[in-house]
Amino acid sequence: MKYLWIQLLLMAGTGVLVYAFIRRWDAAHTRAWKRMAFFAFVIANVYAVLRPQDVTWIANKLGVGRGTDLVLYLLVVAMAFMTLNTFMRFRSLEKKLTDLARTVAVNDGQRVNKERFAEDDAVLPVGSER
Amino acid sequence: MSDYDDVWLVIPAYNEGTVIADVIENARKTFPNIVVIDDGSTDNSAETIMTTGAHLVQHPVNLGQGAALQTGFNYALKQPGAKYFATFDADGQHQTHDVEKMVALLRADEADVVLGSRFIEQTGEVPWIKRVVLRTAATISPTARKLNLTDSHNGLRVINRKAASALRITMNGMAHASEIVATLASSDLRVMEVPVDILYTEYSRSKGQSLINGVNILFDISLRERGRK
Numbered sequence: 001m002k003y004l005w006i007q008l009l010l011m012a013g014t015g016v017l018v019y020a021f022i023r024r025w026d027a028a029h030t031r032a033w034k035r036m037a038f039f040a041f042v043i044a045n046v047y048a049v050l051r052p053q054d055v056t057w058i059a060n061k062l063g064v065g066r067g068t069d070l071v072l073y074l075l076v077v078a079m080a081f082m083t084l085n086t087f088m089r090f091r092s093l094e095k096k097l098t099d100l101a102r103t104v105a106v107n108d109g110q111r112v113n114k115e116r117f118a119e120d121d122a123v124l125p126v127g128s129e130r
Numbered sequence: 131m132s133d134y135d136d137v138w139l140v141i142p143a144y145n146e147g148t149v150i151a152d153v154i155e156n157a158r159k160t161f162p163n164i165v166v167i168d169d170g171s172t173d174n175s176a177e178t179i180m181t182t183g184a185h186l187v188q189h190p191v192n193l194g195q196g197a198a199l200q201t202g203f204n205y206a207l208k209q210p211g212a213k214y215f216a217t218f219d220a221d222g223q224h225q226t227h228d229v230e231k232m233v234a235l236l237r238a239d240e241a242d243v244v245l246g247s248r249f250i251e252q253t254g255e256v257p258w259i260k261r262v263v264l265r266t267a268a269t270i271s272p273t274a275r276k277l278n279l280t281d282s283h284n285g286l287r288v289i290n291r292k293a294a295s296a297l298r299i300t301m302n303g304m305a306h307a308s309e310i311v312a313t314l315a316s317s318d319l320r321v322m323e324v325p326v327d328i329l330y331t332e333y334s335r336s337k338g339q340s341l342i343n344g345v346n347i348l349f350d351i352s353l354r355e356r357g358r359k
Contacts, residue, residue: 101193105190105201106187110205
């Protein structure tokens with residue numbers, strides 16, 4: 001019972017992570033949430049530095065012994081989000097790179113092969129192409 | 131003029147410079163239209179392909195076999211008169227008489243997609259460990275089961291224009307084989323499987339899929355829908 005709240009909190013973090021993973025990622029409102037989370041993070045940081053005893057107080061309320069431990073737990077969740085975010089970003093970039101490279105390859109290929117086979121085509125009688 | 135003017139062989143090649151010319155010239159005895167996708171090879175593949183009668187499409191960077199196949203389809207679809215598209219391996223393990231057989235089925239309009247299988251009839255010899263893994267892959271894959279496939283990872287496929295236009299391979303790496311099967315299973319395309327002979331040469335063995343790569347494939351597939359825009 002002692003750890004109930006911190007357990008709920010961490011489970012919720014994991015739940016949101018899984019949800020974000022399954023859902024479409026790049027929607028605009030997801031980005032808005034990410035930005036809001038970032039600002040909350042900054043404010044929490046400043047506050048935690050100025051009044052570390054409050055962090056310990058919150059930690060105690062949640063059933064965690066020390067404020068430092070709470071920060072560590074939250075850090076793990078934050079890192080999981082960051083990893084996921086980076087992974088998604090790479091996937092998206094990879095897809096763009098593929099589309100770009102494919103377009104370049106096909107365009108170049110058409111030009112080059114047209115030149116290479118220009119003579120062959122001239123030999124073929126007109127209309128032989130189906 | 132050949133009977134196979136409307137067939138395009140799509141051959142993805144990555145560092146296959148030592149064998150690619152032979153494979154192309156051999157295939158060109160039957161199939162005049164070949165497009166080879168040089169997937170950013172670092173060897174002399176591109177120069178070698180230039181000396182053959184095959185069309186060359188070059189990826190500026192290495193993207194993976196799945197990406198190369200999709201590029202090949204995109205290119206071949208733009209060629210006038212192209213009706214049937216065959217995916218063919220660059221290492222010489224596939225045989226043109228199998229492709230002829232498969233094209234005949236498509237011409238007869240018996241299917242939109244014909245996949246090669248190593249396991250329908252045990253015509254050639256498949257190394258036993260490969261046999262076990264590939265059969266397991268086909269059996270546990272829900273989509274392969276739905277289509278009653280015996281071999282979901284065969285590189286030899288012949289598809290018609292309708293199927294080629296419908297295909298969108300997004301898995302750049304080796305997971306594309308499963309992705310193709312999944313796409314087929316969720317489409318209304320008619321899929322058929324025919325037995326083919328695979329030549330397991332010294333060379334193709336050395337280049338072939340290592341079994342540990344199956345782990346990568348499983349991982350890629352499980353994340354297939356993720357991170358798409």
